[in-house]
Amino acid sequence: MKERYPDVTIETICRLLIPPIQLFALYVIAHGHYSPGGGFQGGCILGASFIMMFIAYDIGEVKRKMQEKLNTILCSTGVLIFAGIGLICLILGANYLDYGILHNILPVHQAKARALGTLGIEIGVGIAVTSVMVSIFLNIATAGEHEGEP
Amino acid sequence: MKFFAFIVVLFTGALLIYGTVDMPNWGDPNSPPNSHVSPRYIEKTLEETATPNAVTSVLADYRGYDTLGETTVIFTAGVVCIMLLRRVK
Numbered sequence: 001m002k003e004r005y006p007d008v009t010i011e012t013i014c015r016l017l018i019p020p021i022q023l024f025a026l027y028v029i030a031h032g033h034y035s036p037g038g039g040f041q042g043g044c045i046l047g048a049s050f051i052m053m054f055i056a057y058d059i060g061e062v063k064r065k066m067q068e069k070l071n072t073i074l075c076s077t078g079v080l081i082f083a084g085i086g087l088i089c090l091i092l093g094a095n096y097l098d099y100g101i102l103h104n105i106l107p108v109h110q111a112k113a114r115a116l117g118t119l120g121i122e123i124g125v126g127i128a129v130t131s132v133m134v135s136i137f138l139n140i141a142t143a144g145e146h147e148g149e150p
Numbered sequence: 151m152k153f154f155a156f157i158v159v160l161f162t163g164a165l166l167i168y169g170t171v172d173m174p175n176w177g178d179p180n181s182p183p184n185s186h187v188s189p190r191y192i193e194k195t196l197e198e199t200a201t202p203n204a205v206t207s208v209l210a211d212y213r214g215y216d217t218l219g220e221t222t223v224i225f226t227a228g229v230v231c232i233m234l235l236r237r238v239k
Contacts, residue, residue, distance in 0.1 A: 033201045038209065040220075072232065079225045082218055097214035100198075111200040118201060118210040125221050132228035144235035 004058055014056035021049040029126040033115060039125025046126065047133025054137065059146055068138070068146075071131045078128025082121045089117075097121075 029042030053062050086097040094101035099117025103110045138146060174181035191208055201207040209217055 032206050033203055035203065036205070038206055075225055075228050079221055082221055086214070086218065097218065099211065099214075111198055114198065114211055115200040118199065118206060121210055121214065121217070122206075125217070128221055128225055132224050135228045136231045139231050139235040144237045 010056050014052055018049050018052060021052070022046060025049065025126075029122055030119070032122050033118065039122040040129055042122075043126040043129025044133060046130040047137075050130070050134045051137045054134075054141070059138070059142065063138075063146070066134065068135075071134055071138075074127055074131035075135060076128075078124045078126070078131065081124030081127065085117055085120045085124070 025042045025046035027042075028037035028045060029039060032038035032042070050062070050066060053066075085099070088105075089098050089101050090096050092101045092104055099114045100110045101113075102117050103113035106113050106116060108116065178184065191212060192204060195204045195207045196202060199207040199211050201211070
């Protein structure tokens with residue numbers, strides 16, 4: 001692992017920029033119904049904010065906040081949310097990923113249930129894309145050797 | 151063996167090119183997707199899915215299975231990256 005050179009300018013700028021970037025990423029995911037955006041785009045922005053944190057700070061310090069184990073679990077949780085919502089539709093008696101049937105368990109009418117199902121899978125996609133981005137960056141940037149980082 | 155593989159690749163490529171002969175012209179307004187599928191998505195998307203953004207409703211609702219595949223591809227990329235690069239002491 002390469003030695004770290006602390007730089008107050010980069011750290012301060014990242015400290016100021018990362019919260020708005022993460023907020024904007026959540027907005028892009030949640031507002032995908034009304035404006036361009038959705039799970040893939042928002043997840044990429046959220047992942048980029050974590051990558052920015054990795055670049056500006058020590059990898060070990062960021063790994064204490066965003067643990068690798070949790071990150072790997074989140075990878076599969078995102079896909080599981082997507083497939084799980086499809087499975088719920090299947091159990092309720094509709095086709096796979098046919099969200100209209102969700103109005104049986106949600107207190108809304110059919111069209112709104114489809115919108116909520118779409119939002120659910122967008123959140124799943126966002127979680128998966130975010131953690132995969134972070135995981136790929138972490139493993140490629142350190143060539144997989146970030147075990148005992150302080 | 152390499153020669154056999156070359157023949158298989160050549161044959162598959164020729165088959166794929168032959169398959170494109172029947173396809174409608176690019177952007178043809180009378181082709182089946184443009185005369186049946188697209189108008190239906192545009193007209194019914196707000197009524198059926200309560201989503202004003204037609205791109206989102208097609209991506210996540212009408213073609214949800216496709217998006218599930220895309221998410222799985224990204225997930226597989228992450229898993230393969232961990233499998234190939236991660237060194238556990």
